[in-house]
Amino acid sequence: MLAVSLDNLASLHVTATRSFSDAVAATLRDGILTGRLPAGAQLKQDHLARHFGTSRAPVREALQVLTGEGLLVVNRHRGIIVAPTDPDDLRELTELRTMLEAHALRLSIPCLATDDIDHAAALLAAADEAQGNPIEQSELHWRFHRVLMHRAARPRVLAQIESLHVAVSRYLLPAWTAAGLSYGWVASHRELLTLARRGQGEAAAELNADQVEEARARVDAWLGKQEIT
Template identity: 40%
Template sequence: MIDSESVMETHGRVLKRRGGTVADIVSGLRHEIISGRLMPGSPLRQEHLAQRFEASRMPVRDALRLLEGEGFVQFDPNRGARVAPVSADDVREIFEMRIAAECLALRIALPELSNTHIDQAAALQDRIESAPASEYGLLNASFHKALYVPAGRPRLLNHIDMLSQAASRYLSMAIVTLDYAGRSNAEHHDLLVACRKRDESRAISCLASHIETAGEALVARLETG
């Protein structure tokens, strides 16, 4: 279960104790980009980040390169590092990959899915419905992961985690700009019902449609400006 506030509070305590490691800096900046605290195009100056995270410039540089690989940061030849822009092509690729990976994970997980796992996902859904938009991406990823963990496929789950992180900034944007929360919540409840019935066909159909619909709405929003 992911609690973004406790993650950041813990993160802050770690920084005060031993300075910013690469992992600390990646986690902190990723959270700020996903939550919208750092907007697309915002400059990421290494000297400023080194001061903020109480680190030398080397871990800051390494963290920015890792975030570049995740699609959160881009390097411009004459302007340094910046928060990567959002784009329709990026959304399309992320959500196509999510459908393939997450439907596979759910199909493998369903025979091992216990009522406890489903109850955990339902509890996360309750939190989603009262959480601010800035926390939606992290809580949504936790909701989905609760249903996939019984698959017992660590490589697949790590791949899904990477895609979820990339999708989170877009999902938070959808909740704010597209008023998408109501539809997403209803689709989550449909998925939970199908999982409780152990109806594989219905569960996979609900999941694929849920991810595809969100991706299409985001692509349309980005293409129309």
């Protein structure tokens, strides 16, 4: 059994618009995506409820949400555990992202307003300046992509893309934290912004697909090194 400490998890942040279950889910999600809750770690409802100072009900709801996102799985012998990393899973996520994000970009980019482009440019600049803070950088990076896709007028497609982003982040963030940005990351994203500014949805979709595949290859190589060590 993989022992796991909850001491380094962030404290719950409950607001008028965020319930205890939402706060627990957000805290555990952050722990998984940053590697503080590693693959295979067992999560027990009673342990989590004591740690967070709440009842089992919001913990149970939070675990159900994260299981639905693919971050947790139910193991027959060990109960709920953090989902194992799997190169085949990463490849499938990459294939789905490539198809859906390309579709959204083709639909969205011709409809982007000047304000959208300016917003995307500001987010990209902020992501470039946030080096050394991979969590903030990752969030800004995703917000940049979200702006480029948000005019697609396909709410179901965009919802699926958001779900895929959560699932793939558990692979990307630890590798990003350990190895940093890939060579040419800034230049390729500036090129994506230029294509968006020109309204070239098809070219942007092709470049985005290249970026997604390049990220998969880097993470795949990084996972291989973890297995060796």
